[in-house]
Amino acid sequence: MPIRIPDGLPAQETLIEEGVRVMTEKVAIRQDIRPLRIGLLNLMPNKIKTEVQIARLIGASPLQVELSLVRIGGHQAKNTPVEHLLAFYNTWDEIKDQKFDGFIITGAPVEKLEFEDVTYWDEMKAILDWTTTNVHSTLNICWGAMAAIWHFHKVPKYTLAEKAFGVYRHMNLNRASPYMNGFSDDFQIPVSRWTECRSTDIIEHEGLDILMESSETGPCIVHERKGNRLYVFNHIEYDSTSLADEYFRDQQAGIEIKLPHNYFPNNDPTRPPLNRWRSHAHLLFGNWINNIYQTTPFEIEKIGSEEHNPGY
Incomplete structure (x- = not known):
């Protein structure tokens, strides 16, 4: 099944070129089927690029998915045209009555700030x-994962002495988890952050299960069964060139930055990087959508009701 996106979204052309099946709103309404409704609260500066990254992974599902783009109402984006935001995004306040x-x-890009110092933190807490x-x-x-795990469990984040930046080996800690279905025991994932959450703090909370971890950069994926939440601290959704874009951007801006770890072939930034995480990104999003499909109520209005069981 294709992914259903707003008519005219710029991501459509890129997705079609990559072989992702796309369905416009006009075509979707003719199908007698309830698509899964997935919202994307996009806090990244380059919203259009993030839309493509997420839609690519969601669109690989065999299920019909309707993607809704959401933005913070009390924050003005600086790197995305206002026309794009008005055409394709709703503020959270506009969709908060929906399920x-x-x-x-x-x-x-606010991770160095204390959560309470983020200008839209009050709205973020309301959304969570x-x-x-x-x-x-x-x-x-x-x-987003650090904010959520702090909000719900007060698991703190710590500022790193230097940026965790590159592609790092990770281990599968729970092969029985449906979210890790098909994952190798050992795989590599992009990391790009100035802060971290630590396993020692996470394991103190009953109900938080660390599914994936790196010996170098710490926990990557944490599952909370009761709240039916996944906390993903690294960027498994990144494009092949995302880390290169960050590296060259900072270089051009005169910001001191190290070469991304284990990223460019032979550490030569003139050579194009190889993507070693694409398949696992598809696995994670596919497993997440599959679990939603198996456990979400058919009548979407029942989400949040007393008889609603969030599932695994």
Whole structure:
């Protein structure tokens, strides 16, 4: 099944070129089927690039998925045209009465700030609370994961002495988890962050299960069964060139930055990097969507009701 996206979204052309099946809203309404509703709270500066990254992974599912783009209402984006935001995004306030089978919260370039110092933290807290009643399952990425695990469990983040930046080996710690179905025992994932959450803090909380971890950069994926949440601290959704783009951007801006770890062939930034995480990115998102499909109520209005069981 194709992914259903707003008519005219720029990501459509890229997705079609990559072989991702795309369905416009006009075509979707003719099909007598309830698609899974997934919302994307996009906090990344380059929203269009993030839309493509997430839609690519969701669109690989055999299920019909309707993707809704959401933005913070109290924050003005500087790197995305206003026309794009007005055409394709709703503020959270505009969709807060709706229900979603899945909801994705991305990272944001505010990780060095204390949570309370983020200008939109009050709205962020309201959104996180809203997910407990209006969303069946939430997937939180990078800063979004750190914000969510702090909000719900007060697991702190720590500032690193230097940026964790590159492609790092990770281990599968729970092969029985449905979210790790098909994962290798040992694999590599992009990391790009100035802060970290630590396993020693996470394991103190009953109900938080570390599914994936790196000996160099710490926990990567944590599952919370009761809240039906995934906390993904690294960027498994990144494009092949995402780390290169960050590296050259900082270099051109005169910001001191080290070569991304284990990324460029022979550490030569003139050579194009090889993508060694694409298949696992598809596995993670596919497993997440599959679990949503198996556990979400057919009547979406029942999400958040007393008889609603969030599932695994």
